[in-house]
Amino acid sequence: MNFPVTPALSGPLIDLERHLLDCSTTIERWFREQWHHHVPPFYGSVDLRNAGFKLAPVDMNLFPGGFNNLGSIFLPLCVQAAQAAVERLCASARRVLLIPENHTRNQFYLQNVSRLADILRMTGLEVRLGSLLPEITSATPVMLPNGSSLILEPLVRQGNRLGVEGFEPCAILLNNDLSGGVPDILQGLDEQFLIPPLHAGWHMRRKSRHAAVYERIVRAFSEEIGIDPWRICPAFRVCGGIDFHARAGEECLTQQVDALLADIRRKYREYDIKEEPFVVVKADAGTYGMGVMMVKEASDIVGLNRRQRNKMAVVKEGMSVGEVIIQEGIRTVESVDGAVAEPVVYMMDHYVIGGFYRVHTTRGSDENLNAPGMEFRPLSFETPCCMPDCQQGIEAATNRLYVYGVIARLALLAASVEIEETESLTASNTNATSGCSDAMASAQNEAPRYG
Amino acid sequence: MNFPVTPALSGPLIDLERHLLDCSTTIERWFREQWHHHVPPFYGSVDLRNAGFKLAPVDMNLFPGGFNNLGSIFLPLCVQAAQAAVERLCASARRVLLIPENHTRNQFYLQNVSRLADILRMTGLEVRLGSLLPEITSATPVMLPNGSSLILEPLVRQGNRLGVEGFEPCAILLNNDLSGGVPDILQGLDEQFLIPPLHAGWHMRRKSRHAAVYERIVRAFSEEIGIDPWRICPAFRVCGGIDFHARAGEECLTQQVDALLADIRRKYREYDIKEEPFVVVKADAGTYGMGVMMVKEASDIVGLNRRQRNKMAVVKEGMSVGEVIIQEGIRTVESVDGAVAEPVVYMMDHYVIGGFYRVHTTRGSDENLNAPGMEFRPLSFETPCCMPDCQQGIEAATNRLYVYGVIARLALLAASVEIEETESLTASNTNATSGCSDAMASAQNEAPRYG
Numbered sequence: 055m056n057f058p059v060t061p062a063l064s065g066p067l068i069d070l071e072r073h074l075l076d077c078s079t080t081i082e083r084w085f086r087e088q089w090h091h092h093v094p095p096f097y098g099s100v101d102l103r104n105a106g107f108k109l110a111p112v113d114m115n116l117f118p119g120g121f122n123n124l125g126s127i128f129l130p131l132c133v134q135a136a137q138a139a140v141e142r143l144c145a146s147a148r149r150v151l152l153i154p155e156n157h158t159r160n161q162f163y164l165q166n167v168s169r170l171a172d173i174l175r176m177t178g179l180e181v182r183l184g185s186l187l188p189e190i191t192s193a194t195p196v197m198l199p200n201g202s203s204l205i206l207e208p209l210v211r212q213g214n215r216l217g218v219e220g221f222e223p224c225a226i227l228l229n230n231d232l233s234g235g236v237p238d239i240l241q242g243l244d245e246q247f248l249i250p251p252l253h254a255g256w257h258m259r260r261k262s263r264h265a266a267v268y269e270r271i272v273r274a275f276s277e278e279i280g281i282d283p284w285r286i287c288p289a290f291r292v293c294g295g296i297d298f299h300a301r302a303g304e305e306c307l308t309q310q311v312d313a314l315l316a317d318i319r320r321k322y323r324e325y326d327i328k329e330e331p332f333v334v335v336k337a338d339a340g341t342y343g344m345g346v347m348m349v350k351e352a353s354d355i356v357g358l359n360r361r362q363r364n365k366m367a368v369v370k371e372g373m374s375v376g377e378v379i380i381q382e383g384i385r386t387v388e389s390v391d392g393a394v395a396e397p398v399v400y401m402m403d404h405y406v407i408g409g410f411y412r413v414h415t416t417r418g419s420d421e422n423l424n425a426p427g428m429e430f431r432p433l434s435f436e437t438p439c440c441m442p443d444c445q446q447g448i449e450a451a452t453n454r455l456y457v458y459g460v461i462a463r464l465a466l467l468a469a470s471v472e473i474e475e476t477e478s479l480t481a482s483n484t485n486a487t488s489g490c491s492d493a494m495a496s497a498q499n500e501a502p503r504y505g
Numbered sequence: 506m507n508f509p510v511t512p513a514l515s516g517p518l519i520d521l522e523r524h525l526l527d528c529s530t531t532i533e534r535w536f537r538e539q540w541h542h543h544v545p546p547f548y549g550s551v552d553l554r555n556a557g558f559k560l561a562p563v564d565m566n567l568f569p570g571g572f573n574n575l576g577s578i579f580l581p582l583c584v585q586a587a588q589a590a591v592e593r594l595c596a597s598a599r600r601v602l603l604i605p606e607n608h609t610r611n612q613f614y615l616q617n618v619s620r621l622a623d624i625l626r627m628t629g630l631e632v633r634l635g636s637l638l639p640e641i642t643s644a645t646p647v648m649l650p651n652g653s654s655l656i657l658e659p660l661v662r663q664g665n666r667l668g669v670e671g672f673e674p675c676a677i678l679l680n681n682d683l684s685g686g687v688p689d690i691l692q693g694l695d696e697q698f699l700i701p702p703l704h705a706g707w708h709m710r711r712k713s714r715h716a717a718v719y720e721r722i723v724r725a726f727s728e729e730i731g732i733d734p735w736r737i738c739p740a741f742r743v744c745g746g747i748d749f750h751a752r753a754g755e756e757c758l759t760q761q762v763d764a765l766l767a768d769i770r771r772k773y774r775e776y777d778i779k780e781e782p783f784v785v786v787k788a789d790a791g792t793y794g795m796g797v798m799m800v801k802e803a804s805d806i807v808g809l810n811r812r813q814r815n816k817m818a819v820v821k822e823g824m825s826v827g828e829v830i831i832q833e834g835i836r837t838v839e840s841v842d843g844a845v846a847e848p849v850v851y852m853m854d855h856y857v858i859g860g861f862y863r864v865h866t867t868r869g870s871d872e873n874l875n876a877p878g879m880e881f882r883p884l885s886f887e888t889p890c891c892m893p894d895c896q897q898g899i900e901a902a903t904n905r906l907y908v909y910g911v912i913a914r915l916a917l918l919a920a921s922v923e924i925e926e927t928e929s930l931t932a933s934n935t936n937a938t939s940g941c942s943d944a945m946a947s948a949q950n951e952a953p954r955y956g
Contacts, residue, residue: 083599086588090596127578134585134856145541148534178533234795405585463572 094404100462101383113467117231125432128408135402151223268468288382293457298367332383337375399462406459545855551913554835562673566683573616576883579859586853602674719919749818783834788826838895850913857910
């Protein structure tokens with residue numbers, strides 16, 4: 055059964071949300087069964103776009119960097135979810151080494167690291183921060199504008215174990231997305247848990263692989279609750295062999311952009327949507343909103359000037375772009391104080407723990423908001439988004455955000471399956487699957503039993 | 506290492522709290538290891554008393570009845586914890602039958618049932634309410650003062666399965682403490698999960714058994730963090746063969762009250778505490794604050810008049826009292842708006858999900874507050890009690906309540922071990938341990954895999 059759709063922006067939005075709310079019992083049970091078969095990532099964040107007639111994830115981050123943007127109301131949920139994540143990993147874990155990105159000058163990012171370390175400490179872990187930066191040669195305190203502080207320490211590798219001075223962790227939590235590849239010092243750590251596993255880094259990850267898994271998952275989910283999967287899933291195409299500098303691969307780009315735009319036009323006609331379709335061309339392994347371009351017709355992508363080509367050719371850590379994903383563009387109808395906004399939902403283990411709006415005052419509703427000048431606003435609701443309130447109206451913030459949490463969890467489930475599948479692809483997988491076994495065995499002997 | 510104690514009420518309170526806060530990493534890791542070996546109860550609540558120099562649980566309820574008293578800020582935590590509890594039980598559970606107490610006229614209790622059912626529904630379960638009351642012969646809607654409503658239905662027993670009309674649950678959640686024994690209709694349900702197991706009902710449970718397990722657990726915990734176990738554990742004694750009407754067992758009572766008072770006096774001298782010791786005599790299988798008496802010397806308990814003897818002789822459901830626990834009395838230093846108060850902490854699975862103060866305007870700090878006239882006030886803090894905030898002062902509500910959560914979880918762990926031990930005691934244990942196995946196996950076949 056597909057529910058009726060009207061073209062007005064607010065109407066279908068309410069239909070889609072109402073249907074998801076009405077199905078919340080089925081949805082929660084469905085997720086419970088899925089998580090029975092798949093191990094959730096330790097953490098993740100999902101960028102959503104809500105076009106009214108369509109609500110879908112546009113990016114899934116396995117190394118979330120905005121814990122500082124979550125309101126303090128979310129902290130208890132974070133800690134509770136982090137407890138579950140740590141238990142799943144290794145119940146006897148005591149020490150975790152957190153490896154952040156190399157942005158020592160980005161105070162906002164470092165506040166995220168500080169907040170994340172605090173959350174982990176509240177679950178009973180000792181946490182130290184090991185930096186990959188060569189200039190960190192001794193313990194380096196950093197004071198942050200919000201009054202918090204942290205200490206970056208040089209990594210110490212001993213045999214196949216990694217730590218910092220005087221600290222031998224059971225697990226290593228990466229908040230570094232490995233865009234530039236896996237540093238030697240992280241290779242072959244087969245006695246420690248690496249979280250997420252190395253093959254979840256952007257040196258290996260492809261947006262298109264995630265999108266394909268998401269599509270499969272959404273097909274099953276949509277059947278369960280009787281919706282057209284397109285309502286929650288961006289269509290996409292892929293092109294390899296791209297070289298923006300050399301103008302290689304333009305033929306594939308033109309064909310795929312044309313084909314995808316035609317697909318979207320057909321769906322727009324089906325739903326009587328009057329908007330102009332567009333697609334987003336992105337580096338298939340890119341992140342940080344780099345290497346992203348909005349395209350309304352195929353000629354947009356071949357007529358690039360040198361500056362535009364340069365912009366598309368290189369992403370984070372100077373990696374050149376050889377594969378792109380062409381993703382259905384989804385406008386956002388959300389705004390905060392008049393500025394265009396998109397929700398970002400944070401999760402730990404398989405729990406929604408909070409979120410915020412990414413807001414950009416100078417960008418349009420069909421543009422990439424993950425760009426310099428963006429701001430973050432706490433999600434404007436009183437109770438977090440893991441629960442619907444059927445007593446309240448559909449527009450109630452708690453209900454809207456329950457729905458956002460559902461879509462974000464679908465993307466998280468897709469990431470979980472994506473990591474499983476990528477693991478089997480990587481012959482060079484050196485990540486420990488039972489790195490804590492020794493520690494765990496001894497803890498089991500030590501821990502008093504009352505049974 | 507014991508930390509220093511000063512006699513002033515506020516001083517040692519701060520010492521004990523500060524020490525627990527300082528040890529929070531150790532404490533969380535310790536709990537994580539414990540829960541690796543013991544299955545937490547589905548839910549529970551703990552009454553605490555904070556005397557300043559001593560902070561301890563005085564009652565542990567496995568059938569909590571005050572979900573309606575939890576502030577709405579706690580709901581997301583409840584739902585998240587309930588998800589964990591349901592997953593632990595049976596990931597493929599779809600339907601749960603909730604069996605409430607027979608208090609159809611107690612609107613507050615029914616609001617608790619309604620809230621509990623809502624929480625379970627938010628985890629993706631279908632929930633129906635089956636009443637043990639013979640007068641409920643058809644589906645009976647009940648409107649509640651807070652605007653919510655519920656439908657009580659007659660139980661339907663078919664073979665060894667229990668449900669209500671048209672509803673075959675996988676699990677049966679008892680919010681009925683079975684004080685009057687296990688009704689026939691609940692016997693032999695070996696195809697369904699019964700939560701908590703029948704042997705956790707008050708027909709079988711003994712406060713003294715819980716207290717003995719709690720003492721063992723606290724001994725191990727106290728060693729881990731270096732405190733005198735007495736600081737968080739009420740001393741206790743037991744007397745059997747009691748008949749208050751016939752004045753049987755008075756000799757044992759006199760002896761044990763005397764001995765316990767002497768023990769307390771010794772500890773008070775050790776800690777230079779000037780208060781007058783007292784003990785609480787309670788029915789060992791009692792609940793609802795019935796059959797409880799404060800005693801300052803042994804003669805108090807033998808000189809009872811007829812009215813007092815009647816009051817002690819019978820507890821809930823008219824059960825007569827044959828065994829009593831004599832528990833060290835703990836004054837409460839907490840007050841809300843000038844009235845004496847004690848904190849009550851709620852948990853689901855092994856998570857603290859919220860709490861409130863039980864307040865009584867006409868009772869003293871050394872009296873039982875669980876009595877007619879009591880009121881409930883939401884815990885007066887902004888973020889729930891599962892996380893300490895080391896940036897804030899010791900008196901910050903969030904820190905005080907983290908500490909309360911620690912003590913409550915120790916009592917919950919004791920209940921878990923108590924249930925394990927009672928199970929092995931009960932030859933007549935008919936509770937299914939794998940009641941969902943068929944459903945689970947078929948769900949595993951049905952659930953789509955993406956791996």
